[in-house]
Amino acid sequence: MPLVECVPNFxxxxxxxxxxRIVAAAEAVAxxxxxxxxxxxxxxxxxxxxxxxxxxVAEAAFxxxxxASREIDLNQHQGEHPRIGATDxxxxxxxxxxxMGYCIRLAHRLGERVGRELGIPVYFYEQAALSPARRNLxxxxxxxxxxxxxxxxxxxxxxxxxxxxAALHPTAGATVIGARPFLIAFNVNLATQDVxxxxxxxxxxxxxxGGLPGIKAMGFFLDDLxxxxxxxxxxxxxxxxxxxxxxxxxxxxxxKGVEVHESELVGLAPRAALGxxxxxxxxxxxFDPTKQIIESLL
Amino acid sequence: MPLVECVPNFxxxxxxxxxxRIVAAAEAVAxxxxxxxxxxxxxxxxxxxxxxxxxxVAEAAFxxxxxASREIDLNQHQGEHPRIGATDxxxxxxxxxxxMGYCIRLAHRLGERVGRELGIPVYFYEQAALSPARRNLxxxxxxxxxxxxxxxxxxxxxxxxxxxxAALHPTAGATVIGARPFLIAFNVNLATQDVxxxxxxxxxxxxxxGGLPGIKAMGFFLDDLxxxxxxxxxxxxxxxxxxxxxxxxxxxxxxKGVEVHESELVGLAPRAALGxxxxxxxxxxxFDPTKQIIESLL
Numbered sequence: 001m002p003l004v005e006c007v008p009n010f011x012x013x014x015x016x017x018x019x020x021r022i023v024a025a026a027e028a029v030a031x032x033x034x035x036x037x038x039x040x041x042x043x044x045x046x047x048x049x050x051x052x053x054x055x056x057v058a059e060a061a062f063x064x065x066x067x068a069s070r071e072i073d074l075n076q077h078q079g080e081h082p083r084i085g086a087t088d089x090x091x092x093x094x095x096x097x098x099x100m101g102y103c104i105r106l107a108h109r110l111g112e113r114v115g116r117e118l119g120i121p122v123y124f125y126e127q128a129a130l131s132p133a134r135r136n137l138x139x140x141x142x143x144x145x146x147x148x149x150x151x152x153x154x155x156x157x158x159x160x161x162x163x164x165x166a167a168l169h170p171t172a173g174a175t176v177i178g179a180r181p182f183l184i185a186f187n188v189n190l191a192t193q194d195v196x197x198x199x200x201x202x203x204x205x206x207x208x209x210g211g212l213p214g215i216k217a218m219g220f221f222l223d224d225l226x227x228x229x230x231x232x233x234x235x236x237x238x239x240x241x242x243x244x245x246x247x248x249x250x251x252x253x254x255x256k257g258v259e260v261h262e263s264e265l266v267g268l269a270p271r272a273a274l275g276x277x278x279x280x281x282x283x284x285x286x287f288d289p290t291k292q293i294i295e296s297l298l
Numbered sequence: 299m300p301l302v303e304c305v306p307n308f309x310x311x312x313x314x315x316x317x318x319r320i321v322a323a324a325e326a327v328a329x330x331x332x333x334x335x336x337x338x339x340x341x342x343x344x345x346x347x348x349x350x351x352x353x354x355v356a357e358a359a360f361x362x363x364x365x366a367s368r369e370i371d372l373n374q375h376q377g378e379h380p381r382i383g384a385t386d387x388x389x390x391x392x393x394x395x396x397x398m399g400y401c402i403r404l405a406h407r408l409g410e411r412v413g414r415e416l417g418i419p420v421y422f423y424e425q426a427a428l429s430p431a432r433r434n435l436x437x438x439x440x441x442x443x444x445x446x447x448x449x450x451x452x453x454x455x456x457x458x459x460x461x462x463x464a465a466l467h468p469t470a471g472a473t474v475i476g477a478r479p480f481l482i483a484f485n486v487n488l489a490t491q492d493v494x495x496x497x498x499x500x501x502x503x504x505x506x507x508g509g510l511p512g513i514k515a516m517g518f519f520l521d522d523l524x525x526x527x528x529x530x531x532x533x534x535x536x537x538x539x540x541x542x543x544x545x546x547x548x549x550x551x552x553x554k555g556v557e558v559h560e561s562e563l564v565g566l567a568p569r570a571a572l573g574x575x576x577x578x579x580x581x582x583x584x585f586d587p588t589k590q591i592i593e594s595l596l
Contacts, residue, residue, distance in 0.1 A: 002429060101477075102428040104402050130400040131300060179399075 002098035003295060004054045004106065005182065006061050008090045010068050011083045013044040018071045025067040026050055026060040035297055044079025045088070051298060054098055058106045061090055065114055069172035074145050082142045085173035089137065091126065092179045095270050096295045103179035104128045111177045115163025118172070121152065122162040125178040130161055137176065145173045181214075182294075184234040184273055185266035186242055188249050188282075191259045195221040198228035201252045205230070205245060212248065213239040227261055237273040246282040268294040300396035301593060302352045302404065303480065304359050307386045308366050309375050311342040316369045323365040324348055324358040333566075333595055342377025343386070349596060352396055356404045359388055363412055367470035372443050380440045383471035387435060389424065390477045393568050394593045401477035402426045409475045413461025416470070419450065420460040423476040428459055435474065443471045479512075480592075482532040482571055483564035484540055486547050486580075489557045493519040496526035499550045503528070503543060510546065511537040525559055535571040544580040566592040 012018050016039065023034045026048070036049040048064070050057050065087040072086035090110070092103035104127055111122035129135045143151060143158075149168050151158045159165055160174060168174050190198055199219030205211040214236030220229045230249055234242065242263075250260050262285045271293050279287045290296050310316050314337065321332045324346070334347040346362070348355050363385040370384035388408070390401035402425055409420035427433045441449060441456075447466050449456045457463055458472060466472050488496055497517030503509040512534030518527045528547055532540065540561075548558050560583045569591050577585045588594050 097429065099427050099430055099433065101402055101422065101426045104399055105406050105428065108403050108406070124399065128399045129397050130403065131395065132397055135397065 002054045002102055003051065003095035003298065004057050004098050004103055005093040005095055005294065006050045006057045006090065007093065008048055008050070008061055008064055009083075009088045010046045010048070010064075010072065011044065011074060011077050011079065011086055011088055012068075012072050013039045013041050013046050013079065019046045019048075021071060022046075022064050022067045023048055026064040029056050029060040029063065031056045032060040033298070035294075040081075042079065043081040044077060045081050045083070051095070051294065054092075054102060054106055058092075058110050061110060062113060065090070065120070065175060066118055069118055069120060069169065073171040074173045075171065077145075082138070082144055083173075084141050084143070084145045084148050085120070085169075085175040086171065087120075087175045089125075089141065089176040090178070092128075093182050094179075095182070096272065100127055100179060100181070107177045107179045111162045111175075114175060114177070115160070118169070119164060120169045120172050121160035121164050121167075121174040123174060123176045124161045125176050126180045128178040133157065134161075137178075140176050148174065181236045181238065182270045182273065184237055184242070184269045186232050186234050186245070186263065187266065188230045188232070188246060188263045189222065189225065189227045189261045190230070190249075190253055191261040192228050192253075193221070193226055194256075194258070195219055195228045197253065197256055197258060198230050201249055202230050202232075204252060205232075205248055212245055215240055215245055234273075237270075242269075242273060242278055243275075243281050265292055268292055268297075271295045300352045300400055301349065301393035301596065302355050302396050302401055303391040303393055303592065304348045304355045304388065305391065306346055306348070306359055306362055306388045307381075308344045308346070308362075308370065309342065309372060309377070309381045309384055309386055310366075310370050311337045311339050311344050311377065317344045317346075319369060320344075320362050320365045321346055324362040326361065327354050327358040329354045330358040331596070333592075338379075340377065341379035342375060343379050343381070349393070349592065352390075352400060352404055355390075356408050359408060360411060363388070363418070363473060364416055367416055367418060367467065371469040372471045373469065375443075380436075380442050381471075382439050382441070382443045382446050383418070383467075383473040384469065385418075385473045387423070387439065387474040388476070390426075391480050392477075393480070394570065398425055398477060398479070405475045405477045409460040409473075412473060412475070413458070416467070417462055418467045418470050419458035419462050419465075419472040421472060421474045422459045423474050424478045426476040431455065432459075435476075438474050446472065479534045479536065480568045480571065482535055482540070482567045484530050484532050484543070484561065485564065486528045486530070486544060486561045487520065487523065487525045487559045488527070488547075488551055489559040490526050490551075491519070491524055492554075492556070493517055493526045495551065495554055495556060496528050499547055500528050500530075502550060503530075503546055510543055513538055513543055532571075535568075540567075540571060540576055541573075541579050563590055566590055566595075569593045 032052040107128040202217035216233040330350040405426040500515035
């Protein structure tokens, strides 16, 4: 059974009852669980994490998008975060038994259905993007609803991939649907108070500055532990896994005579990212597979 | 306009007139060109390279599959190469303006149509695979037509992704459809006759032995040039490009006091694999963009 995660973002971060109804619509699909949700009032935005068998999760996502299109009027929406839709962005993420190709197919089919049945224009992004210009979410979304409403009529580069081609939905705007690898939040704490070293290592390992594929990293000082930390998003664990990035950090620290104290996983990780030796190899603190491996929750 | 390459393999390498009719069926779609074809009598197999706008190429591939299903009877077919279908395998490859996600969608849609309209079971492979067990072509195909005919009825792990679920097509068998990056054949000639060095470098750089992602490599001696050669398939140029693999070879050769004589491209490469400086950087011999950049041929 192919398992997937789906993390829809909705443009509602203040009215809890609205988000409750959207989540309830998704969870009405048997076998689908909302394992997490968060709301942010200043961004005026909610993020929900759905997991289950792929086809069922896609059905749940459709029902959530439909519900959001009735509950949220983007013309009334204000918030600091860029957005173009009541349901703003919907990524599918492969878990055990699924491939990226499977998630791309879920994304494309959901997009086709959202366009046809709900009349909401859809753009495909990241791994599901149909053109190179739509790979990066900011390039698709950062124009915002108000400007996109005009641009979609006049600018061919803004023509949606599915659904109405020349007009946004009058209240729900447009939705960005796609597929991407699981994002793992992973931190490595160094046995030093030298935050400059953590910042230097972060710069060396992050992809943006020529480091490891899929790694985003920053250096921090942890007030509670009195330690310097390299804090990361591991955005493509098949390209650069936890052991690889840990080894690189340990090597760079050792060159300055500093050891690694421990590492920590923030939230969940997919089973495929953690081999039998990974937790001990990377000195993972308090790792509990039954609570931190996402497939164990199902 | 998204451009793609499609490289269908047919189980016919002896009757030229049959391959001619299959190619003619594909080229009947306006805007689609068959830029290459090869036949192998002992493998009893033909490989055709189609290029053009994505949707048109997919239409051409469909017509070729339909024609092959009428012209080739797999029950009468013998050859050394493993195969399961009259049209055996159909990969889509992104060129300028296209993404892997676009090619995956072409593959999934073509597969659905081949199953429904032609009654031929379809398996998706590589980037279009729906399950991890079908990523590698040999795992899907090497069972061969005769054994798959029985297995599809009794072994759930062999159930097709599209089309009839429990019986192969009586004459056309089954077809494997997918998406993959462009394969670049790239050789680096060393200024030495020491073939052992070429073999040693090949072993260090190839992915199989822990080297660079997407690189397949072997060492040879070139009788005509009296030089040792590292001969490669660059299977994922976005993961490891020509300059990167060239630099690694040059570094390993230099460590033994050997210089690179020149490199050569065998056949075509996509524009995205060759930056403005690439040809000079890798000392590419006799490079002609108008003949070797695949998009220039259209």
